[in-house]
Amino acid sequence: MNTPQLKSKVPSTSFSRRDFVKYFAAGSAVSIASLSRLNASIYQSVTSLNQKYIRDESPDGVYWDALRKHYLFQDDVIMMNNGTVGPMPKPVFNTLVKTFRRQCTNPYDVYNFISKKKNEVRIKLAQFINASPDETVINRNTTEGMNFVANGLDMGPGDEVLISDMEHPGGIHPWKLKEKRYGIAIKEVPIGLPPKNVNDFVGPFEKAISSKTKIISISHTVFISGLIAPVKELCAMAHKKGVLVVADGAHAIGMLNLNMKDMGVDFYATSPYKWLGAPTGVGVLYVKKEVQDRLWPTIASSGWDSHEGAKKFETLGQRADPIIVALGEAMDFQNVLGRERIERRIKALAGHLKKELKKIPGVKLHTSEDPNLSGGLTAFSIEGIDPQKIVNYVREKYNIVVRTVGSKEKGTYGVRVSTPTYVSYSHIELFLEGIKTLVSHKG
Numbered sequence: 001m002n003t004p005q006l007k008s009k010v011p012s013t014s015f016s017r018r019d020f021v022k023y024f025a026a027g028s029a030v031s032i033a034s035l036s037r038l039n040a041s042i043y044q045s046v047t048s049l050n051q052k053y054i055r056d057e058s059p060d061g062v063y064w065d066a067l068r069k070h071y072l073f074q075d076d077v078i079m080m081n082n083g084t085v086g087p088m089p090k091p092v093f094n095t096l097v098k099t100f101r102r103q104c105t106n107p108y109d110v111y112n113f114i115s116k117k118k119n120e121v122r123i124k125l126a127q128f129i130n131a132s133p134d135e136t137v138i139n140r141n142t143t144e145g146m147n148f149v150a151n152g153l154d155m156g157p158g159d160e161v162l163i164s165d166m167e168h169p170g171g172i173h174p175w176k177l178k179e180k181r182y183g184i185a186i187k188e189v190p191i192g193l194p195p196k197n198v199n200d201f202v203g204p205f206e207k208a209i210s211s212k213t214k215i216i217s218i219s220h221t222v223f224i225s226g227l228i229a230p231v232k233e234l235c236a237m238a239h240k241k242g243v244l245v246v247a248d249g250a251h252a253i254g255m256l257n258l259n260m261k262d263m264g265v266d267f268y269a270t271s272p273y274k275w276l277g278a279p280t281g282v283g284v285l286y287v288k289k290e291v292q293d294r295l296w297p298t299i300a301s302s303g304w305d306s307h308e309g310a311k312k313f314e315t316l317g318q319r320a321d322p323i324i325v326a327l328g329e330a331m332d333f334q335n336v337l338g339r340e341r342i343e344r345r346i347k348a349l350a351g352h353l354k355k356e357l358k359k360i361p362g363v364k365l366h367t368s369e370d371p372n373l374s375g376g377l378t379a380f381s382i383e384g385i386d387p388q389k390i391v392n393y394v395r396e397k398y399n400i401v402v403r404t405v406g407s408k409e410k411g412t413y414g415v416r417v418s419t420p421t422y423v424s425y426s427h428i429e430l431f432l433e434g435i436k437t438l439v440s441h442k443g
């Protein structure tokens, strides 16, 4: 378990009740100094809860209820959809506001501060995903990362990419573009709903590899089915055959305790504003050192041909740098909670949801029950009930946000539920109550 890294974050000043009132009442009028004090008070509160409850794995109770209060939610919405964009913890919001204000009010001098901060964030990020800083590209989102990989590899007519039949458009279209432009071939490999075990996933890819296959491009976090693909085992198989692997882990950072070295993947793209609580518009692309000379940068400005390592894939022109600084804060917040602990909590919530859903007549789980093949996304369908009806009902009745996924034609159409740390067992009970009501009124 990660130990809390708090000392440097907690100045001696404490945050008074009056400061809180001022913060909520005044909104943007709050000063930079008070934003810093607000963060310190939040970290102080989490640390003292850690001291009392760090070994307490109880389902709900003081610890996780308190954690939820450190998130920004409007109208008590119960966010059980972390697709597109997830919610933000207050310390991240405070740092974002503070840094944007600093940039707006002193746009020139701030560059010393921001470039120093960006370096710190890269180092922190590399540790967070167990990679080296020169393998860790800070870009804008998963879609961009997948495009950088597809566009940047030399592939010609007939060269093959293998993809699964459940990829996100952001992981399909970069290859479609390359197919049209350079005549490469895309081969689709069906994956089960869900696969029964690791071999059930890896085997079909192994069979599909031919002498023309250059790369396998798959989701680590499958957005349709909630599968956590066995990327490590897939890489071991593919690398023996000289085939590269790129994984789309859009949902992974902040949900899973990621470890690039252990996974052995060549390229990995992820979006920290879904489960990690970073601001929208900052992304991560891991490019393994050993394959960096095989990937051309897609966007070129000064440095693309002279920088060593990750920075050559980052000559993107002027950026919204405060969102990168806030990404650092998002990692601090998770590090304080402990990343293994977060993954365990998320999987415990999802496990409970699946166990209870299975008891309801007509429910078909699209997600594996194996905690090694699943994470915080649970997808399911119910015979005779339109998934959109479920989505609308739980929103109207309980203010719970979930979404539909998949397609009717492919038999993957269903409801997808996220179970991040700030969701409680009682929220899941409400959701289940809604499902049971709909099932009992069916037909």
Ligand SMILES: Cc1ncc(COP(=O)(O)O)c(C=O)c1O
Residues within 6 Å of the ligand: 083, 084, 141, 142, 143, 144, 168, 170, 171, 219, 221, 222, 223, 248, 249, 250, 251, 271
């Ligand atoms: C598996 C997967 N890939 C890619 C994306 C696109 O993510 P982004 O818009 O952050 O690039 C998503 C979005 O949810 C996704 O689920």
